[in-house]
Amino acid sequence: MELIPFFWFSFLFFSGFVGFTLCYQDGFLSLTCGGTTSYVDSYNISWIPDGDYISSGNITSVEGSSSSRIPVRFFPDSRGRNCYRLPSVTNVSFLILVRTQFVYKNYDGLGKPPVFFVSLGRAMVTMVNLTRNDPWIEEFIFPANMEVLSLCFHSTPNGGFPVISSLEFRPLHEGAYSTALGDSTDKLLKKSYRINCGYNDGSLRYPLDQYDRMWDADEDFSPYHVSSGFDVESTFNLSTIKEIPPTVVLQTARVLARRNNLIYNLPLDNHGDYHVVLYFAGILPVSPTFDVLINAVVVQSNYTVTRWEAGTLFFTIRGIKNLNITLKSISYYPLINALEVYEILDIPLETSSTTVSALRVIQQSTGLDLGWQDDPCSPTPWEHVGCEGNLVTSLTLSDIKLRSISPTFGDLLDLKTLDLHNTSLAGEIQNLGGLQHLEKLNLSFNQLTSFGSELDDLINIQVLDLQNNSLQGTVPESLGEFIDLHLLNLENNKLQGPLPQALNRESIEVRTSGNLCLTFTTICNDFSSNSSIQTPQVTIFTPRKHKSHRHIASILGAVGGAVLALFIISFLVILFMRRKKTEFVYTGRLELDMKNWNGAKVFTYKEIKAATKNFKETIGRGSFGCVYLGQLPDGNSVAVKVRFDKTQLGADSFINEVSLLSQIHHQNLVSLEGFCYESKQQILVYEYLPGGSLADNLYGANSKKITLSWVRRLKIAVDAAKGLDYLHNGSEPRIIHRDVKSSNILLDVEMNAKVCDFGLSKQMTQADATHITTVVKGTAGYIDPEYYSTQQLTEKSDVYSFGVVLLELICGREPLTHTGTPDSFNLVLWAKPYLQAGAFEVVDESIKGSFDSESMRRASLIACRSVETDALRRPTIAQVLAELKEAYSIQLAYLASARLIN
Numbered sequence: 001m002e003l004i005p006f007f008w009f010s011f012l013f014f015s016g017f018v019g020f021t022l023c024y025q026d027g028f029l030s031l032t033c034g035g036t037t038s039y040v041d042s043y044n045i046s047w048i049p050d051g052d053y054i055s056s057g058n059i060t061s062v063e064g065s066s067s068s069r070i071p072v073r074f075f076p077d078s079r080g081r082n083c084y085r086l087p088s089v090t091n092v093s094f095l096i097l098v099r100t101q102f103v104y105k106n107y108d109g110l111g112k113p114p115v116f117f118v119s120l121g122r123a124m125v126t127m128v129n130l131t132r133n134d135p136w137i138e139e140f141i142f143p144a145n146m147e148v149l150s151l152c153f154h155s156t157p158n159g160g161f162p163v164i165s166s167l168e169f170r171p172l173h174e175g176a177y178s179t180a181l182g183d184s185t186d187k188l189l190k191k192s193y194r195i196n197c198g199y200n201d202g203s204l205r206y207p208l209d210q211y212d213r214m215w216d217a218d219e220d221f222s223p224y225h226v227s228s229g230f231d232v233e234s235t236f237n238l239s240t241i242k243e244i245p246p247t248v249v250l251q252t253a254r255v256l257a258r259r260n261n262l263i264y265n266l267p268l269d270n271h272g273d274y275h276v277v278l279y280f281a282g283i284l285p286v287s288p289t290f291d292v293l294i295n296a297v298v299v300q301s302n303y304t305v306t307r308w309e310a311g312t313l314f315f316t317i318r319g320i321k322n323l324n325i326t327l328k329s330i331s332y333y334p335l336i337n338a339l340e341v342y343e344i345l346d347i348p349l350e351t352s353s354t355t356v357s358a359l360r361v362i363q364q365s366t367g368l369d370l371g372w373q374d375d376p377c378s379p380t381p382w383e384h385v386g387c388e389g390n391l392v393t394s395l396t397l398s399d400i401k402l403r404s405i406s407p408t409f410g411d412l413l414d415l416k417t418l419d420l421h422n423t424s425l426a427g428e429i430q431n432l433g434g435l436q437h438l439e440k441l442n443l444s445f446n447q448l449t450s451f452g453s454e455l456d457d458l459i460n461i462q463v464l465d466l467q468n469n470s471l472q473g474t475v476p477e478s479l480g481e482f483i484d485l486h487l488l489n490l491e492n493n494k495l496q497g498p499l500p501q502a503l504n505r506e507s508i509e510v511r512t513s514g515n516l517c518l519t520f521t522t523i524c525n526d527f528s529s530n531s532s533i534q535t536p537q538v539t540i541f542t543p544r545k546h547k548s549h550r551h552i553a554s555i556l557g558a559v560g561g562a563v564l565a566l567f568i569i570s571f572l573v574i575l576f577m578r579r580k581k582t583e584f585v586y587t588g589r590l591e592l593d594m595k596n597w598n599g600a601k602v603f604t605y606k607e608i609k610a611a612t613k614n615f616k617e618t619i620g621r622g623s624f625g626c627v628y629l630g631q632l633p634d635g636n637s638v639a640v641k642v643r644f645d646k647t648q649l650g651a652d653s654f655i656n657e658v659s660l661l662s663q664i665h666h667q668n669l670v671s672l673e674g675f676c677y678e679s680k681q682q683i684l685v686y687e688y689l690p691g692g693s694l695a696d697n698l699y700g701a702n703s704k705k706i707t708l709s710w711v712r713r714l715k716i717a718v719d720a721a722k723g724l725d726y727l728h729n730g731s732e733p734r735i736i737h738r739d740v741k742s743s744n745i746l747l748d749v750e751m752n753a754k755v756c757d758f759g760l761s762k763q764m765t766q767a768d769a770t771h772i773t774t775v776v777k778g779t780a781g782y783i784d785p786e787y788y789s790t791q792q793l794t795e796k797s798d799v800y801s802f803g804v805v806l807l808e809l810i811c812g813r814e815p816l817t818h819t820g821t822p823d824s825f826n827l828v829l830w831a832k833p834y835l836q837a838g839a840f841e842v843v844d845e846s847i848k849g850s851f852d853s854e855s856m857r858r859a860s861l862i863a864c865r866s867v868e869t870d871a872l873r874r875p876t877i878a879q880v881l882a883e884l885k886e887a888y889s890i891q892l893a894y895l896a897s898a899r900l901i902n
Contacts, residue, residue: 028212029086029169034059034071043206050167056082062105062165072103074163075153081119081373081380082162083152086169094144095172095181097211098151102128103135103165114160119152122378123188123347128162135165139214141177141189141342150374170212175242179314180275180344189275189342193266197336198252209246215338218254241312243277245338250281250310255335262290262327262334271321272343277314278325279338282307288332295324305335316344348378349390354621357816358411359385359392361780365408366400386417393437398422410434413621421445421465428452434625436460444468444489451476460484467491467511475499475518490515601674601685608676608683612640620693629688638673639689643682654682664731668723670746670756689754691747694720698742698808710851711895712751713809714859714888719753720745721881724802727755728795728877736793740801741782742808781815781827786871796871799880803866807831810860812844828867835860852894858887 031050032039034057038048050073057073064070075082086098098120104113113130120140128136142149153162181187196204196215206212256262268274276294282305292300292313299315317323323341327334356376363372370383377387386394391414402423409418410431417440418432425446432438433454440463448469455464456478462485471493479488480502488503492514503510504520512518609615611630619639620627630640643654654677661672661684676683691697694716697708708716727735737744737755744757778784784800787793804815807827815827824830834842840856862883868874875883 027171031084031167031169032071033164033166034061034073036071045206045212047166050084053086054082054084060107062103062107070103070105070165072107072163072165074107074161075155076161081150081152081154081371083150083373084167086149086151086167094174095177096142096144096149097139097168097170097172097213098142098149099137099139099166099168099170099214100151100164101135101137101166102130102163104130104163105134107163108161110160112160114163115156116159116162117154117156118162119150119154119379120188121149121347122350122375123345124154124379125188125190125345127156130163139191141172141181141191143181143185143188143347144171152379154380168212172211173242173244176211177243177275177277177342179277180316180342186347186349188345188347190345191340192268192274192343193339193341195264195339196249196252197254197338199249204246204248208248210244215246215249241279241310243312245279250279250337251283253281253283253335253337255284256329256333260329262329262336264323264325264339266323266325266341268321268323268341268343270343271319272345273316273318274320274323275314275316275342275344276323276325277312277340277342278336279310279312280305280335281310281337283337284333284335286332288334289330290334291328291330293324293326293328295320295322296326302330348375351376351378351387351390351392352621353814354411355392355414357780358408359395361408362397362406365406366397366402368400388414393417395419398442405429405431407431413437416440418442430454433457439463439484441465455479456481458482463487465489466493469493471495473497475503477502479503487511490518603674603676603683603685605676605678605681605683608640608681608685611638611685615640615642630685632673636673637688637690639686641684641686643684654684658684660735664726664735666723666726666730668719668752668754669726670754686756689746689748691749691751693743694745694747694753694805694808695742695814697747698812699814708846710847710855711888711891713847714855714884714891716745716747716751716753717806717809717859718881718884718888720755720805721802721877721884723753723755724798724877725881728798734795736795737798737801738793739778739782740798740805741779742805745805784871785869794871795877796874799866799874799877800868800871802877802880803863803874804828806859806863806866807835810835810844810856810863811842812846832864832867836864852891855887855891855894858883858890862887 028045030045030047031053032047033050035047035049036059038046040046054073056077057075059071059073061069061071100118106113113134115127115129115131117124118126118128118138120142125140126138128138130136151167153164155162177189180189194213194215195218197218199215200217200219202217204215209215254262278292280303284305285307287304287306289302289304291298292303294315294317300313303313305311325339327336359372359376359382363370372382372385375390376382376385376392377390381387384396385392386396392412393414394417395412395415396417396419398419398421400423402420402425404427405420405425408431410433412418413434413436415435415438418435418438419440419442421442422445425443425448427448428450429443429448429452431454432441434457436457436459438458439460441458441461442463442465444465444467446469448466449472451471451473455461455476458464459482461482464479464482464485464487467489468491471490473495474497475490475495477500479485480500485503485508487509489511491511494516495512495518496516497518499510499512499518499520501520603611608630611632612628613630615626615628617629618626619629620641625641625643628640628642630638632638658672658675658677661670665671670689671687673685673687675685724737724740727737739757740755744755745753746756747753778787778801782801782804784797787797787800804827808815811827811831813827817825817827831842834840838857838860840848840853840860843851843856862875862880865873865875866880
């Protein structure tokens with residue numbers, strides 16, 4: 001077979017490639033950092049200023065080659081994060097190459113090159129040390145699984161100002177480097193080496209590499225021997241290599257002239273895990289065979305490079321500091337055409353969306369810009385926030401005007417420390433009952449007047465600081481039940497009466513000075529209500545000498561006082577016993593009624609512990625509490641929901657849910673297996689649905705979004721609508737769910753959908769079929785705006801919430817987000833105008849091109865009608881269901897006609 005000379009092949013290859021790369025470059029983003037004008041460089045790459053992607057930093061320039069000036073951006077403000085925000089795509093099958101160049105060149109005349117850290121998304125990826133190299137270039141391969149990719153700079157003490165000169169952003173071929181990352185969203189690659197083996201005339205990049213990877217010359221690696229200039233025929237097949245290395249790179253190789261070992265010694269920056277890619281091309285007239293050794297360990301034996309074929313070997317080597325790659329000769333001459341080495345870095349787990357949403361709502365309530373963007377914990381915690389891994393465990397918001405503790409605080413379920421001192425809090429302590437991990441609570445220097453009831457639930461509290469408030473009355477007995485409490489500060493309040501004796505133990509320090517009268521040992525007299533008078537913690541009576549008749553009078557007075565005190569105590573005991581008896585009778589009747597609710601199984605707490613293996617595996621959590629995976633003696637898996645809220649309000653909600661679930665039975669509603677209501681335990685046992693929630697499948701941490709085709713999404717919507725239709729129209733009294741959202745739609749193993757979580761539901765009889773006046777409940781982003789403003793709850797409130805769910809299914813994004821432009825933060829306000837106009841550019845990228853336009857039009861229009869601000873203009877859930885069924889049928893017919901149904 002005749003070979004094409006190398007020059008002509010290169011010419012033909014390049015000429016044919018230019019037309020493609022000019023189109024492909026549309027995916028490139030090349031920023032000149034600190035620049036003010038756009039230009040096209042010698043590689044035909046278009047560069048633009050960075051001003052649209054960052055809002056902080058100062059700009060200057062340094063001397064470059066050929067007397068040209070290089071713009072740079074530097075960051076003198078070391079507070080918080082200085083970040084570029086780059087547009088990305090949300091398809092995890094693609095990877096993004098991010099390349100950064102940092103230049104100092106003594107731009108400030110100080111002669112002190114900076115040292116600083118760089119983060120990419122949630123990962124801290126490198127430390128730039130311009131005292132070692134100037135310029136400094138870093139390159140990363142990152143999963144494209146977020147709408148906005150943040151590249152941030154973090155100052156070090158006495159390390160100078162972070163500085164950057166260019167930033168490049170390149171999409172890679174689908175499936176590239178999947179051997180290292182696969183579909184993982186918790187790993188990224190940091191380039192250590194990319195060597196064009198056998199080539200020593202500088203680096204190669206775009207347009208020779210269509211993805212603009214930079215291939216460095218083969219030099220300084222012992223032993224040094226290069227052979228180059230081999231030809232590759234025009235039909236050379238690279239289709240089997242997903243990384244698509246440039247053909248021009250495979251035209252050269254390092255090859256030994258004798259049958260010796262070919263060795264690369266590659267020092268590494270860090271001790272860690274590394275991914276190695278070796279490229280081979282059969283450019284010799286023979287087919288050499290050799291063993292591949294990494295750090296003296298055989299990782300591939302008898303590997304043969306077949307003539308006119310290309311091949312690749314991938315290896316992941318863990319826990320190494322140095323890399324030695326050896327090709328040990330077996331027959332002919334070992335050769336290698338190119339190699340890449342990447343350090344594998346972990347991307348920290350994402351903080352739960354519930355926590356992030358809660359923190360952002362709290363930030364909005366303060367009226368302050370706290371600089372809270374991206375993830376609260378990674379790569380570094382937000383200001384005022386402390387983390388353990390991806391859990392927010394500390395929040396300090398002192399000296400601002402909160403005025404009240406909103407229910408949102410109850411969503412920060414992992415908090416161990418909460419400091420809200422001097423935040424203008426007033427009234428009773430509230431909305432903290434769900435924080436069962438809380439160890440330190442500081443509510444001092446506020447205007448709180450009542451302990452409230454939710455402190456009782458803080459079972460792990462160790463430090464409780466309530467000093468300098470306006471707390472009145474007596475100290476609750478329940479505070480003495482905290483076995484881990486070691487400091488209780490009640491100084492400077494308006495408390496009086498005896499302290500709980502359970503607090504009188506050596507392990508607890510109780511501070512009580514500055515109250516009306518607060519003591520373990522004495523009974524308080526009628527003190528003045530003047531709160532400025534401070535009484536001692538302990539009152540000591542010193543005996544004095546009196547005349548005999550005064551002494552007798554004193555004795556008689558003391559006896560009379562004792563008799564009066566005994567009478568009062570007896571009366572109080574009788575009242576207490578009656579109250580306890582009433583509570584006992586009420587509780588007994590309640591439990592008897594619950595046991596008779598349509599045969600719902602009553603579990604003992606012991607049975608629950610056995611089924612969950614002592615609450616071993618958590619599968620969900622929310623403001624209501626935690627959900628654990630359990631297995632009943634008959635082998636059936638169950639989801640066990642343990643309520644946090646043990647107050648009367650919580651008991652009412654629990655009883656409401658048990659009552660409702662016991663009355664309703666439908667294939668699209670999660671069924672109740674049983675419950676436990678003993679020893680103050682509020683536990684519900686549901687059927688277990690292994691498919692997770694719709695929210696998890698759309699955009700959760702373990703998203704299965706790629707499996708959710710349009711027809712599957714429509715099926716889920718139809719199922720959920722059937723469940724809601726039963727609640728609204730198939731039961732009497734009718735039921736309003738009040739918390740319809742994607743996380744309350746669960747999927748079974750066959751992806752059938754069922755609606756769950758009836759803790760907030762309201763029953764509605766025919767008599768009050770128009771509306772119910774009630775306190776607004778629900779989840780931000782899903783709440784009917786008319787219900788929110790009027791507190792008038794109707795079935796149309798559920799329709800609005802379900803309309804939001806439909807928009808999630810169509811657009812593939814959450815109801816509220818803080819990425820992108822402000823007009824896109826709210827899903828309803830962003831998507832509705834497009835969909836009403838029949839413009840489908842807001843449709844989820846992962847389903848574009850796979851749906852029938854009429855099916856999408858029908859689903860979009862019914863979703864838009866469902867989220868009308870005026871409830872009267874919304875359809876009923878039955879009408880929504882009918883339209884969804886029609887859209888589903890149309891899509892099925894479309895797939896059948898296209899022969900896409902298996």
